[in-house]
Amino acid sequence: MVETLKRGAWFSTAVVAALLMLLALYGMAGMIGGAIPANRDWRAPDRGVSVWVESNGVHVGIVVPKRAGGVDWRGFASPRDLGDPRFAGYDHLAIGWGERDFFLGTPTWADVRLPTVLAAGYGSDATLLHVEHVPRPREGGDVRRVVLTPAEYRRLAAAIMASRGAGPARRGYAANDVFYPARGHYSAVTTCNAWVGWVLRFAGVRVGAWTPFPETVLWWF
Template sequence: MARKMRSGVIGGAVALAAALWLYLVAGAIGGAIPVNRSWTPPKTGVTIWVESNGVHTGLIVPKVAAGIDWRPLLRPDHLADPRFAGWSHASFGWGERAFYLETPTWVQVRPATVIAAALGSDRTLVHVDHVPPPRRTGADVRRIVLRPEEYRRLAAYLRASFAERPTPERGYYKWDAFYAARGHYSAIHTCNAWTGAALAEAGVKVGWWTPFPQMVLRWF
């Protein structure tokens, strides 16, 4: 009996490792296949940024640009310190509720939280940080210039990710908040896949499937 149990545990571990390896390989392949192949950035337009903290990616956009004004939705009273609403830009991210609230960085990542989110959840959130525009780009922040119509398509995608009545919740710090969201989170549709899909919807050249942060950033 003990031998059979041991064999079953080993077999399960091997199967799990194989599934994880296949997922990583599939993500690398999906992130390398471009959509919107003919897209090129304009010389002038609306400047946005894609950022990563190593776990979650987000899109930094101006609060007012190309006829889009985010201020009525992202109100100062949603923040622990309303003064931060005076910053000119907002960073948008989307993800599974427990994963978002419990894993602001890799230090807080717990396997049980990751597995539960990967299996699928309809409890999703939009995370918004009020920020100044990035001073410089680097390994974790990339600059993108969009045409006005491309930015409007991006903004429509972002807005559609919010629930119909997006009740705000206080965030990690004094300048961010979470909002109830639409969408089903899973190992297929991760927070990073959402970022890639948002850029693809705008018409930007990006990976076909971007489940990992690196698969988004590599295009910019």
């Protein structure tokens, strides 16, 4: 009996050590991937279309003007989808992509539960776009402004719009936000922050080659 307990304790310790090592390797790989530049020759133009990347500490999203650079987002996010259509009067959209159950089940970070995190990290084809109608952001702290040429902005918009899936909208956390079905597979590799890095790379912006963490996006700006 004692030997059985010892073997069980040893096995549990080995599993915990392996998980901690895996997490450490994942963190190291993410930091390295975020430090390797894609589009290394890109420079922000003196004048152009301003977008913002903003972080809540865990999740990064992109804020775009509703009408700029030849792009009109009004058909993408209808006022009819909002709890209160008056919020459609705001002139910007804050857009993020992520796993459906994680989005719907965690309206605040106090609601985050380990099984939800593990399930999302394992992988899911059920993804959503979270779209908020917001005023023009104020730059500072975890809100960074990025200036794009009109052509770069159109590529950014094309990448975001291509992430939209088919199906009805879901009401969001408040009266000014909404969820839309999305395309793409969410996993520990293709995280919400990696998606932001992808759309920025697609636009031609210099950013990390792989950006799984908020810091790996923000430090470029």
